[in-house]
Amino acid sequence: MENPVxxxxxxxxxxxxxxxxxxxxxxxxxxxxxxxxxxxxxxKTTTILMMLGLTEPSAGSVTVCGxxxxxxxxxxxRKVGYMPDNMGFYDGLxxxxxxxxxxxxxxxxxxxxxxxxxxxxxxxxLENAMHKKAGTYSRGMKQRLGLAEVLIKQPExxxxxxxxxxxxxxxxxxxxTLIRQLSRQQHITVLLSSHHLNQxxxxxxxxxxxxxxxxxxxxxxxxxxTEVASRESQVVTVSxxxxxxxxxxxxxxxxxxxxxxxVELSGNSIEITGAPGLxxxxxxxxxxxxxxxxxxxxxxxxLEDVYQRYxxxxxxxxxxxxxxxxxxxxxxxxxIKN
Amino acid sequence: MENPAxxxxxxxxxxxxxxxxxxxxxxxxxxxxxxxxxxxxxxxKKEIGDLVRSWxxxxxxxxxxxxxxxxxxxxxxNIKPGAEPERFLLYLKILTxxxxxxxxxxxxxxxxxxxxxxxxxxxxxxxEQQNGTLIRLLAQPIYRDNFLLAKFISPLIVITTLFLSLGxxxxxxxxxxxxxxxxxVEILRIISFILLTVLYVAFWLSLSIMLSVKFxxxxxxxxxxxxxxxxxxxxxxxxxxxxxxxxxPDPAFLLQEDILYYNNLILDLLRVxxxxxxxxxxxVLLMPAVRxxxxxTMEQMAGAIPTPLSFRESVLIVWPQLSGLFAATTVCFxxxxxxxxxREIRS
Numbered sequence: 001m002e003n004p005v006x007x008x009x010x011x012x013x014x015x016x017x018x019x020x021x022x023x024x025x026x027x028x029x030x031x032x033x034x035x036x037x038x039x040x041x042x043x044k045t046t047t048i049l050m051m052l053g054l055t056e057p058s059a060g061s062v063t064v065c066g067x068x069x070x071x072x073x074x075x076x077x078r079k080v081g082y083m084p085d086n087m088g089f090y091d092g093l094x095x096x097x098x099x100x101x102x103x104x105x106x107x108x109x110x111x112x113x114x115x116x117x118x119x120x121x122x123x124x125x126l127e128n129a130m131h132k133k134a135g136t137y138s139r140g141m142k143q144r145l146g147l148a149e150v151l152i153k154q155p156e157x158x159x160x161x162x163x164x165x166x167x168x169x170x171x172x173x174x175x176x177t178l179i180r181q182l183s184r185q186q187h188i189t190v191l192l193s194s195h196h197l198n199q200x201x202x203x204x205x206x207x208x209x210x211x212x213x214x215x216x217x218x219x220x221x222x223x224x225x226t227e228v229a230s231r232e233s234q235v236v237t238v239s240x241x242x243x244x245x246x247x248x249x250x251x252x253x254x255x256x257x258x259x260x261x262x263v264e265l266s267g268n269s270i271e272i273t274g275a276p277g278l279x280x281x282x283x284x285x286x287x288x289x290x291x292x293x294x295x296x297x298x299x300x301x302x303l304e305d306v307y308q309r310y311x312x313x314x315x316x317x318x319x320x321x322x323x324x325x326x327x328x329x330x331x332x333x334x335x336i337k338n
Numbered sequence: 339m340e341n342p343a344x345x346x347x348x349x350x351x352x353x354x355x356x357x358x359x360x361x362x363x364x365x366x367x368x369x370x371x372x373x374x375x376x377x378x379x380x381x382x383k384k385e386i387g388d389l390v391r392s393w394x395x396x397x398x399x400x401x402x403x404x405x406x407x408x409x410x411x412x413x414x415x416n417i418k419p420g421a422e423p424e425r426f427l428l429y430l431k432i433l434t435x436x437x438x439x440x441x442x443x444x445x446x447x448x449x450x451x452x453x454x455x456x457x458x459x460x461x462x463x464x465x466e467q468q469n470g471t472l473i474r475l476l477a478q479p480i481y482r483d484n485f486l487l488a489k490f491i492s493p494l495i496v497i498t499t500l501f502l503s504l505g506x507x508x509x510x511x512x513x514x515x516x517x518x519x520x521x522x523v524e525i526l527r528i529i530s531f532i533l534l535t536v537l538y539v540a541f542w543l544s545l546s547i548m549l550s551v552k553f554x555x556x557x558x559x560x561x562x563x564x565x566x567x568x569x570x571x572x573x574x575x576x577x578x579x580x581x582x583x584x585x586x587p588d589p590a591f592l593l594q595e596d597i598l599y600y601n602n603l604i605l606d607l608l609r610v611x612x613x614x615x616x617x618x619x620x621x622v623l624l625m626p627a628v629r630x631x632x633x634x635t636m637e638q639m640a641g642a643i644p645t646p647l648s649f650r651e652s653v654l655i656v657w658p659q660l661s662g663l664f665a666a667t668t669v670c671f672x673x674x675x676x677x678x679x680x681r682e683i684r685s
Binding site for chain 2: 080091102
């Protein structure tokens with residue numbers, strides 16, 4: 001990549017014997033929206049803190065906008081707007097004053113600072129609440145105020161740590177659309193970390209799947225999906241009208257088919273795991289044996305599966321959000337069973 | 339969130355005019371087209387604003403003002419003309435005279451000053467970290483030491499103003515009520531007393547800021563600071579007494595020179611406590627008749643003229659105390675700097 005805006009080389013962070021970030025190499029180009037995906041405790045926030053010089057790497061280097069983030073953090077922070085996870089505001093000040101304070105610290109001239117803060121408050125939809133104390137703000141409002149604060153310094157790079165935490169779905173959509181528009185029109189580079197896959201899927205150009213301090217995958221979402229789809233076996237669910245009279249013979253026959261790895265019978269349906277592209281042959285098999293097929297469902301691979309694939313072997317805290325598809329499927333089948 | 343087009347109007351206009359991704363250098367200029375206030379001044383301004391509006395400061399202010407009024411009242415009702423009316427120094431007397439029912443103001447300050455310093459500094463850093471404001475602040479283009487220094491300087495500005503106003507109010511009130519002219523030496527002594535008090539508060543402030551950097555919870559740092567203060571005000575004397583009784587020989591069997599030596603040793607031990615340093619220094623500054631902080635031999639006293647010391651001589655006597663307080667303040671601040679500068683900031 002030519003002139004990457006963010007470049008991490010061999011970045012490592014040790015906490016005692018724990019490797020929070022392990023030899024990470026990553027470059028992000030101008031105007032790109034990059035999604036850093038990973039479960040809690042994967043080292044996403046640590047990586048971000050190192051990019052801003054808020055913590056020192058144990059080894060390796062971070063370069064942001066051409067400045068070394070460890071030795072010259074102030075130059076980096078002039079160009080980077082950072083919205084932390086769990087941020088707080090000065091509760092005693094009203095929201096506008098909070099914003100004005102940050103604007104002043106960024107060297108915005110005194111004559112323009114109030115107007116600009118007001119403009120941004122309108123833009124994030126807080127114009128009616130700008131004279132309220134920041135302590136009375138709800139989580140979603142704080143998030144918006146945080147975005148205003150990031151934008152007021154006119155950053156070249158925006159780093160958002162879990163930006164969609166605590167906002168309702170509608171708000172998330174607006175938020176991400178806004179970020180995408182900004183990035184497209186102003187060539188602002190955006191790095192956002194999240195464990196909410198589907199949200200990241202909507203906006204990111206590239207994603208990196210980050211588990212236990214290592215980047216397991218780093219590519220465009222579409223390419224990641226096809227890669228997984230071709231590598232993985234495909235799951236096909238066939239449903240029947242009435243309880244199928246499937247015996248051992250049939251399952252055995254299916255198992256003997258080239259490419260089939262597993263067959264699982266559950267109530268009115270059967271789940272077959274095998275190589276991709278075998279669906280027509282399953283249907284032909286059942287039709288030939290005289291079963292009434294009411295539905296065939298071939299599972300499509302989306303980022304969620306990609307995500308799950310990488311998370312399967314990791315016994316970290318499971319995120320219910322990331323697994324929602326799975327839960328839905330399970331309950332769906334339960335419904336049929338009863 | 340509304341149409342982002344509103345956002346681009348004006349805000350990014352400079353960047354937009356170049357109509358292509360701006361080079362790093364160009365952007366630099368757009369941000370600094372006029373000379374804004376330094377980040378340090380902005381933080382100090384904001385901190386002072388927060389401080390004077392906080393309940394905590396109002397409570398401390400009320401405490402100090404009450405103490406001040408009470409001790410002045412006691413001293414005013416007990417002042418009697420001395421032997422030498424031309425050397426009376428009324429305003430110093432107002433600050434030091436007492437009938438025993440209440441300690442005089444400068445003795446009061448040796449523990450109120452500590453409370454003031456601890457109260458203003460114990461949550462300086464850790465509460466910001468707990469609230470998640472610290473990480474936001476440090477993600478702005480400011481140096482970390484600016485933040486730490488501002489946390490130290492802003493309360494100092496406020497308490498300097500507070501004590502100067504109290505002192506000037508006392509002088510003004512005294513002039514109005516008694517009509518006695520104030521002498522230059524009194525002004526000098528009172529101002530140096532005020533500066534000394536500020537230095538003493540600064541010590542406790544920097545100690546409590548250091549603890550607030552070290553401990554994650556504001557309550558822990560507050561308790562530790564109060565613990566240190568209690569140790570020095572109450573237990574330290576007891577500990578020194580115990581050590582003295584256990585290790586030093588019985589004075590009944592000693593030569594006078596040895597007694598003198600041991601007495602000085604005990605005093606030096608007691609002076610490890612910052613409260614003792616402050617009490618020593620204020621006593622000398624406010625009472626010109628005090629010639630020495632330690633015991634004097636008859637030989638030293640021989641030939642001494644019983645007149646008050648000049649201001650310069652008093653300052654010379656307390657110079658070690660001043661240096662000690664200043665050094666302790668600096669050490670605490672340096673430690674907090676050392677711990678804060680390279681630590682990881684997370685909310």
